[in-house]
Amino acid sequence: MANPTGSGQEENSLLIAEGERLSLGVAARLSRYLQVLTQARKMGRETISSQELSEYTHINPTQIRRDLSGFGKFGKRGVGYRIEFLVEEIRKILRTAGHHNIALFGAGKLGEAIANSDVFADHGFEIVALFDVDPARIGKKVGALTVRDISGLKEAVKLDQIVVGVLAVPSAAAQSVTDGLVEAGVTVIFNYTEQLLQVPPEVNVHTSSPAADLLYALYFYLS
Amino acid sequence: MANPTGSGQEENSLLIAEGERLSLGVAARLSRYLQVLTQARKMGRETISSQELSEYTHINPTQIRRDLSGFGKFGKRGVGYRIEFLVEEIRKILRTAGHHNIALFGAGKLGEAIANSDVFADHGFEIVALFDVDPARIGKKVGALTVRDISGLKEAVKLDQIVVGVLAVPSAAAQSVTDGLVEAGVTVIFNYTEQLLQVPPEVNVHTSSPAADLLYALYFYLS
DNA sequence: TAGATTGTTAATCGATTAACAATC
């Protein structure tokens, strides 16, 4: 688990050599900054200080300045960071500047809520397919999408260049959808169900865990 | 930010002295373990190894054994950890063994999905009130709950001993609901919207960020 | 100029890991 970003010394301008990888921690924090910056931009803000970023992310402001200064001098003393510019720079660093296509599974209440939300769109993700197993739902329109039968999954992954699967199905259906995604070659899965999913090692499952997040918050704020 | 749990030496049996606090990292990880253990139990599993816990949480197995052994000898060599027992022990450590009441805001698709899910119930949280501002929705039944007018918030927080607010409203409404929660004395807020919320320092906001989580996953699995 | 905030250093602390004896 080498940290190729070093701790800053010989790196002054943007240097993320081709084969190198950010450490897990740095990549996680940069993603958080991006989330806040994107929303701040949406709200019409033009600059933001490390102090403000800290309030929204719960990450120490010195840590934030350190993370960013490792890749270049992005800020302006006395002013802060230009949001527009910083968003672009972080996207370059994370190499996720492009467009990424998502397949959404489950056209129930949660699935519809996700399909109608712009939480993914704001970050360059596009939901290009919506699947369900329930025949009663197939063909139904949800926003701009038409609910498709899950049997067309493999073909859709190829045709639509889907790189992420989002599970908004009942827990009982999550594993079989996952198996289909894995077979189709999708390696990133976002799981809104509680199901513990069995996947091969090359596949990355991220499970939403609001209850665990709350337990953590409660520990500090109620005790 | 002292870590009162130390790194294990003079602590052998359960010792979380009254005033002491877990470090942020330990509390976060224990919450993750709890999430996986709870689901594994639901699936009928009786024991689990640090290796398996690692696969589901992406936390190093040695780290897991270290975290747990700081509070007692919870495992059995050659076997693993008894899930039922470990759940109880971690709940004691996190001091969140009891029941916690939640107020849910927003009776739209997302709100209904949350109200009908057992993701919170499985961890000792109970949604005891569901609020909306839309007069057309007030009085509507969602599961066992009746949608109430948000004007009754302050009273409900007192009567129902609500300690957590969950926001499933449109982004544009999130700040005003938050202000109401803060005024009513709620200090833990789970935010499903994208809105950056302004709160006093004693209030803890946790914002759901599936897109940021995906960006992070994509960095490692597509590059 | 005065105030604010970055970029950076240096020091400390916690997380991470490999390795392995203990023991179920």
Added chain:
DNA sequence: TAGATTGTTAATCGATTAACAATC
């Protein structure tokens, strides 16, 4: 017994923080 997995050590690495000069 043989195999598996915990509990624990020791060594290293990354995160965290305070502090402050640089500079907008």
